[in-house]
Amino acid sequence: xxxxxxxxxxxxxxxxxxxxxxxxxxxxxxxxxxxxxxxxxxxxxxxxxxxxxxxxxxxxxxxxxxxxxxxxxxxxxxxxxxxxxxxxxxxxxxxxxxxxxxxxxxxxxxxxxxxxxxxxxxxxxxxxxxxxxxxxxxxxxxxxxxxxxxxxxxxxxxxxxxxxxxxxx
Amino acid sequence: xxxxxxxxxxxxxxxxxxxxxxxxxxxxxxxxxxxxxxxxxxxxxxxxxxxxxxxxxxxxxxxxxxxxxxxxxxxxxxxxxxxxxxxxxxxxxxxxxxxxxxxxxxxxxxxxxxxxxxxxxxxxxxxxxxxxxxxxxxxxxxxxxxxxxxxxxxxxxxxxxxxxxxxxxxxxxxxxxxxxxxxxxxxxxxxxxxxxxxxxxxxxxxxxxxxxxxxxxxxxxxxxxxxxxxxxxxxxxxxxxxxxxxxxxxxxxxxxxxxxxxxxxxxxxxxxxxxxxxxxxxxxxxxxxxxxxxxxxxxxxxxxxxxxxxxxxxxxxxxxxxxxxxxxxxxxxxxxxxxxxxxxxxxxxxxxxxxxxxxxxxxxxxxxxxxxxxxxxxxxxxxxxxxxxxxxxxxxxxxxxxxxxxxxxxxxxxxxxxxxxxxxxxxxxxxxxxxxxxxxxxxxxxxxxxxxxxxxxxxxxxxxxxxxxxxxxxxxxxxxxxxxxxxxxxxxxxxxxxxxxxxxxxxxxxxxxxxxxxxxxxxxxxxxxxxxxxxxxxxxxxxxxxxxxxxxxxxxxxxxxxxxxxxxxxxxxxxxxxxxxxxxxxxxxxxxxxxxxxxxxxxxxxxxxxxxxxxxxxxxxxxxxxxxxxxxxxxxxxxxxxxxxxxxxxxxxxxxxxxxxxxxxxxxxxxxxxxxxxxxxxxxxxxxxxxxxxxxxxxxxxxxxxxxxxxxxxxxxxxxxxxxxxxxxxxxxxxxx
Numbered sequence: 001x002x003x004x005x006x007x008x009x010x011x012x013x014x015x016x017x018x019x020x021x022x023x024x025x026x027x028x029x030x031x032x033x034x035x036x037x038x039x040x041x042x043x044x045x046x047x048x049x050x051x052x053x054x055x056x057x058x059x060x061x062x063x064x065x066x067x068x069x070x071x072x073x074x075x076x077x078x079x080x081x082x083x084x085x086x087x088x089x090x091x092x093x094x095x096x097x098x099x100x101x102x103x104x105x106x107x108x109x110x111x112x113x114x115x116x117x118x119x120x121x122x123x124x125x126x127x128x129x130x131x132x133x134x135x136x137x138x139x140x141x142x143x144x145x146x147x148x149x150x151x152x153x154x155x156x157x158x159x160x161x162x163x164x165x166x167x168x169x
Numbered sequence: 170x171x172x173x174x175x176x177x178x179x180x181x182x183x184x185x186x187x188x189x190x191x192x193x194x195x196x197x198x199x200x201x202x203x204x205x206x207x208x209x210x211x212x213x214x215x216x217x218x219x220x221x222x223x224x225x226x227x228x229x230x231x232x233x234x235x236x237x238x239x240x241x242x243x244x245x246x247x248x249x250x251x252x253x254x255x256x257x258x259x260x261x262x263x264x265x266x267x268x269x270x271x272x273x274x275x276x277x278x279x280x281x282x283x284x285x286x287x288x289x290x291x292x293x294x295x296x297x298x299x300x301x302x303x304x305x306x307x308x309x310x311x312x313x314x315x316x317x318x319x320x321x322x323x324x325x326x327x328x329x330x331x332x333x334x335x336x337x338x339x340x341x342x343x344x345x346x347x348x349x350x351x352x353x354x355x356x357x358x359x360x361x362x363x364x365x366x367x368x369x370x371x372x373x374x375x376x377x378x379x380x381x382x383x384x385x386x387x388x389x390x391x392x393x394x395x396x397x398x399x400x401x402x403x404x405x406x407x408x409x410x411x412x413x414x415x416x417x418x419x420x421x422x423x424x425x426x427x428x429x430x431x432x433x434x435x436x437x438x439x440x441x442x443x444x445x446x447x448x449x450x451x452x453x454x455x456x457x458x459x460x461x462x463x464x465x466x467x468x469x470x471x472x473x474x475x476x477x478x479x480x481x482x483x484x485x486x487x488x489x490x491x492x493x494x495x496x497x498x499x500x501x502x503x504x505x506x507x508x509x510x511x512x513x514x515x516x517x518x519x520x521x522x523x524x525x526x527x528x529x530x531x532x533x534x535x536x537x538x539x540x541x542x543x544x545x546x547x548x549x550x551x552x553x554x555x556x557x558x559x560x561x562x563x564x565x566x567x568x569x570x571x572x573x574x575x576x577x578x579x580x581x582x583x584x585x586x587x588x589x590x591x592x593x594x595x596x597x598x599x600x601x602x603x604x605x606x607x608x609x610x611x612x613x614x615x616x617x618x619x620x621x622x623x624x625x626x627x628x629x630x631x632x633x634x635x636x637x638x639x640x641x642x643x644x645x646x647x648x649x650x651x652x653x654x655x656x657x658x659x660x661x662x663x664x665x666x667x668x669x670x671x672x673x674x675x676x677x678x679x680x681x682x683x684x685x686x687x688x689x690x691x692x693x694x695x696x697x698x699x700x701x702x703x704x705x706x707x708x709x710x711x712x713x714x715x716x717x718x719x720x721x722x723x724x725x726x727x728x729x730x731x732x733x734x735x736x737x738x739x740x741x742x743x744x745x746x747x748x749x750x751x752x753x754x755x756x757x758x759x760x761x762x763x764x765x766x767x768x769x770x771x772x773x774x775x776x777x778x779x780x781x782x783x784x785x786x787x788x789x790x791x792x793x794x795x796x797x798x799x800x801x802x803x804x805x806x807x808x809x810x811x812x813x814x815x816x817x818x819x820x821x822x823x824x825x826x827x828x829x830x831x832x833x834x835x836x837x838x839x840x841x842x843x844x845x846x847x848x849x850x851x852x853x854x855x856x857x858x859x860x861x862x863x864x865x866x867x868x869x870x871x872x873x874x875x876x877x878x879x880x881x882x883x884x885x886x887x888x889x890x891x892x893x894x895x896x897x898x899x900x901x902x903x904x905x906x
Contacts, residue, residue: 064453067362083432090395090443094457097448100391118432119417125438126413134378134440138420140432143388146194147303147319148346148353149326155302155354156361157388157435 005081005114006165012084013163016141017153020163028108028166029054032073035106035162041066042073043093045108050166052108061098072102072158076139078124079109079163082117083140086163087125090135099139105158109165173633176849183508184856187323191315191505194322199496200834201429202548209425215418220552222415223487226407227477233376233409234468240379245442246464248379250406253471258289261368261401264465265295268399270365274357276383276390277301278370279317279490280469281403283513283526286368298360300389302353309336315506316515318427318492323505357389362450367393371404372489373419374466377412378440381466384423386434394437395445399463402441406468407477407486413438419489422550426491476525481561485521487551494518494545494555499808499837499857500538509538517545517555524562533566537850540841541715542808543752557760563717567591587718594633598843599716602708605681608643615643635851639885641682641877648680648687649706660702661695669784671699672736674729674754674774675706676747678877686893690746690777693899697781697789702741705732709750714757715842726753726761730770743774746893748807748815748875749842751776755813776810777895778819778875785822794898797828801870804830804894805861805879808837819875819894826898831868835861838874840882855886862886873897 006022013020023031032055042057057073058065074095076086086107090096099105115121118138125136143157153159206212226233234250241248251257265273273295275281287297287308299308306321306329307314314320321329326346333349334342337356343349361367369390371381381402383390394400410416416438424433442462449455476482495501495509495516506515511523511531517539524532539559549555568588587596597604608615618624619640628634652658652675660670671694679687694701710725733743745751754774758767775783785791802823806816816832823830839857844850865872865883872891874880880891 060456062454062456063448063450066448066457067450067453080432085432085436090439090445092444092446092460094446094448096391096395096443096445097457100388100395118421122413122417122420129378129413129440134380134438135443135445136438137391138432138436138438140434140436142434144386144434145302145350146428147301147306147321147387148329148349149190149324150346152347152350155350155387155389156300156358156392 005116006111008081009079009084009114009165012082016084018084018141018161018163020165022165022167024167025050028052028164031164032057032106032108035164036071036073037104038071039065039069040071040073041069041098041102043075043091043095043098045075046077046091047075047110050108050110066097066101069102071104071106072098073106073108074099076107076109076113077128077136078113078115078121080118080121080138081114085121085138085140087121087136088139089128089133091133096135096137100157103154103158104160104162106162106164109163110168111165112168114165173849177852180504180508180850180853183504184853187315187505187507188503188856190325190328191323192502194319195316195496195502198428198492199502199836202426202493202496205425205429205431211421215421216550216552219418219422219550220487222410222418223551226410227483227486230406230409230477233411234406237374237376237379237409240377241466244379244440244464246379246466249465249467251467251469251471254284254469257284257403257467257469257471258286260467261286261403262289262293262295264399264401265290265293265366268365270295270399272296272298272360272364273366273368274298274300274361274364274393274397275304275368276370276385276393277304277320278368278403279314279513280370280405281368282314283471284403284469286403298357298364300357300361300393301385301387302350305353305357306332309333313507314515315510316492316495317490323507361392361396364393364397366399366401367395367397368401368403369394371402371408372423373416374404374409374468375412375416376409379466380413380438380440382416383437383439384433384435385437388435391435391437394439394441395443396448398447398461399465400441401465401467403467403469406470406473409468423489423491426493426548426550472526479525481558482521482525484553485518485525485558487553488518488522489551491550492516493548493550497544497548497836499542499544499835499839500540500853502836503853503857504538509535511535517559518553520562521555521558529562529565529569532562536562536566540837540844542837542841543756543812544808544836546812560714560717560719564719567595567717587721591718593631594847595716595718597632598846599713599718599721601712601843602677605643605677609645609647609681612643612645629848633848635846635848638846638851639881641678641881643681644684646684647706648675648684649703651684651688652691652703660700669699670739670741671701671744671780672733672741673701673703674733674743674745674750675703676745676750677706677708679746680706683877683880683893686746686896689893689896689899690744693777693781693794693895694744696793696899697784699784702736704736707732709753710757710761711749711753712843714753723761726758729754730762730766733770737769737773742780743770744777744780745774746777746895747877748776748810749878752809752813776813776815776818776875778822779815781895781898782818782822785825791825794822794826795900797823797826797897799827799829801868802828802830802873802894802897803865803868803870804873805833805835805838805865805883807874807876807879808841810875822898823894828897829870833861833864835864838876838879838882840878842878845878845882854882858882858886871897
């Protein structure tokens with residue numbers, strides 16, 4: 001079931017021109033190191049069993065480092081298989097800023113956190129609300145605009161997105 | 170007269186200056202919406218759910234606002250309920266003053282356009298920067314948004330490049346959309362990083378948690394909300410829904426409806442003040458600091474409580490501002506929101522917003538551009554009956570007109586339930602039945618007069634009839650007289666046991682003008698085994714309804730029902746040839762007839778193609794209908810027919826009989842009943858019809874249309890005859906009868 005959802009999720013990502021890979025908990029730091037364009041900043045992952053230590057990502061950036069970063073690395077608390085959406089929460093570690101400022105966003109998703117569709121994702125978010133975590137964005141593909149007469153990707157938010165899915169142990 | 174010419178000239182100018190860009194953008198988004206919704210099986214279920222949530226939320230608004238206030242306060246934010254624009258602007262200026270704010274960055278918000286926040290803050294000494302790229306273009310150009318979602322859709326890439334090159338004088342002149350986007354992102358990125366206050370709108374406000382939901386594609390709302398230490402969110406009170414659990418249908422619908430996106434790029438749910446740390450780009454060497462944020466939610470009345478109490482305008486409050494009504498509107502696609510819009514809002518739903526917020530007079534400046542074609546009805550994700558809002562506002566405008574405005578020439582001709590203040594033009598077109606009867610009774614004299622230049626000049630002067638539009642040719646021998654001449658008008662016995670007993674409703678265009686399609690309908694129905702009677706020829710009420718004459722339309726509806734009731738009692742199904750009249754019986758009569766009468770009639774009324782296919786489905790012999798033998802047919806079904814999802818049956822019939830059918834995705838032919846005959850709109854009507862004429866002009870074959878006005882438009886634009894499809898199906902050899 002979870003494997004099917006991850007496949008569906010990856011198909012949706014393909015449709016959004018979002019690149020993706022699968023890895024394991026042990027391999028995560030190395031995978032992230034390969035996926036980022038330096039300089040990279042990040043927000044600490046919220047899970048005890050996963051870490052960005054060893055990935056070379058700066059997890060406590062200054063304002064200037066945030067402004068100048070080429071890549072931002074964050075967790076996505078959940079992901080929507082049908083749409084390819086990442087749920088990035090507003091956390092004290094700076095996930096919101098890190099996911100929106102740099103031109104490249106690398107998101108870490110746990111395979112078990114991929115849910116089927118938007119209603120399921122909002123159900124998941126309802127549990128988070130109950131736990132006091134009540135701000136999140138459904139980020140789906142790169143930022144985009146058609147306001148200049150044709151579709152351009154990479155506006156105020158990232159122009160490139162890469163997803164690293166971590167298989168369940 | 171002069172006013173009509175001025176209107177025509179103004180519309181023509183807008184079509185010339187902005188029409189191509191508006192057309193390109195709206196039709197792409199419209200086609201995207203149609204495609205994505207067709208690929209999705211939960212569209213109708215989600216619409217029904219979204220509608221129910223909005224109805225409930227507006228009903229319970231006082232209670233929801235109390236819940237919301239408690240939540241926002243508990244979160245550590247401030248809720249301000251503003252009575253009107255001045256009240257809201259004063260509060261926002263006060264927040265800026267408190268923080269000694271010099272600059273404010275804004276993400277896109279129509280409500281702040283309505284309030285004139287930018288001007289009010291400029292007076293208070295605060296520099297405001299629009300960060301949505303479309304809004305930025307409009308701000309730099311000192312123009313008004315031309316669309317709810319795409320404020321700058323009236324500009325081409327080249328025009329934006331010229332604007333930016335002139336205003337910003339970049340080292341390298343900007344040319345491409347990509348270069349323009351990069352430039353705007355860098356310029357606005359600096360403004361965001363240095364701003365003291367960030368302002369956003371809110372697409373939805375969740376009462377239970379005090380959250381705001383902001384839908385964007387660019388990412389500017391997230392940056393504007395979270396970079397400065399102060400976030401001010403501004404929205405109308407109607408944006409409040411109960412809780413997060415009510416959000417799914419809206420998240421699923423809004424991107425699809427707006428632009429054919431399965432989901433918008435960023436659906437941001439913020440419950441401010443959020444936990445995101447503070448960032449100060451003026452101190453680049455300092456790290457991110459623990460959250461210490463200020464949040465103000467400003468909810469605006471500005472006429473909305475009164476709209477809530479207004480039986481018709483209330484529905485406007487369900488609007489999610491997706492712009493689908495504009496994108497699906499043939500007139501809007503040509504003129505854009507600078508003509509089809511008021512002080513702030515644009516497109517079909519703008520009539521409701523502007524009538525409620527600014528007043529009837531503002532709604533009256535563009536309300537005529539809604540022809541009632543109804544193509545926005547299936548497009549609206551919250552099922553708002555936008556044509557009905559336009560009709561009722563038109564009725565109120567008619568009743569509000571000064572009593573001296575009527576014209577005695579027309580007044581005597583058409584007594585009805587309408588006020589004397591009604592314009593002569595609306596009165597004339599609203600009682601087209603009288604004209605058609607007189608036209609037939611006096612044909613061919615009426616046709617000679619209709620073609621006479623001096624007569625047409627008088628008609629233009631007196632009632633605003635466009636002098637260059639050919640008028641329909643009145644027929645001396647009406648359809649009803651032809652029918653009466655057959656067997657003394659008795660229904661011919663059915664040839665088969667399975668026969669259906671039907672009554673054909675002779676709409677007035679079939680009866681007086683396009684008699685052949687009536688005869689063909691009778692023959693085709695009889696060919697598949699129906700026993701056909703006809704009812705009394707009556708005007709359905711469509712004509713007065715389209716002029717905003719609701720009382721007259723209701724009278725007509727009652728007469729039509731009375732004339733059809735004995736036939737329903739006798740077990741007959743009602744078959745209608747003219748789609749605009751069928752749509753009255755099936756859709757609009759719900760507003761005009763008592764419920765049981767509407768239910769009874771609408772359940773038994775059928776479009777002729779729909780009914781013929783039904784007969785085939787029930788076992789009638791398809792070979793009894795004309796064969797196409799591969800002949801090409803370019804078929805334009807009628808707008809109101811398509812809203813009832815009734816294009817398919819006719820296309821299916823033609824294809825089953827071997828015709829090679831080409832259809833059109835054009836939303837409306839542009840004639841739209843009387844619209845294209847009016848002096849001030851005839852030019853626009855032809856412009857709207859041009860893409861259809863171009864597509865069909867290239868087809869080497871028969872031209873067919875189900876609606877009278879579609880046929881008249883195509884005949885005028887292409888100079889070729891146009892038949893009703895039933896004329897192709899009625900004869901044994903598939904040729905026009």
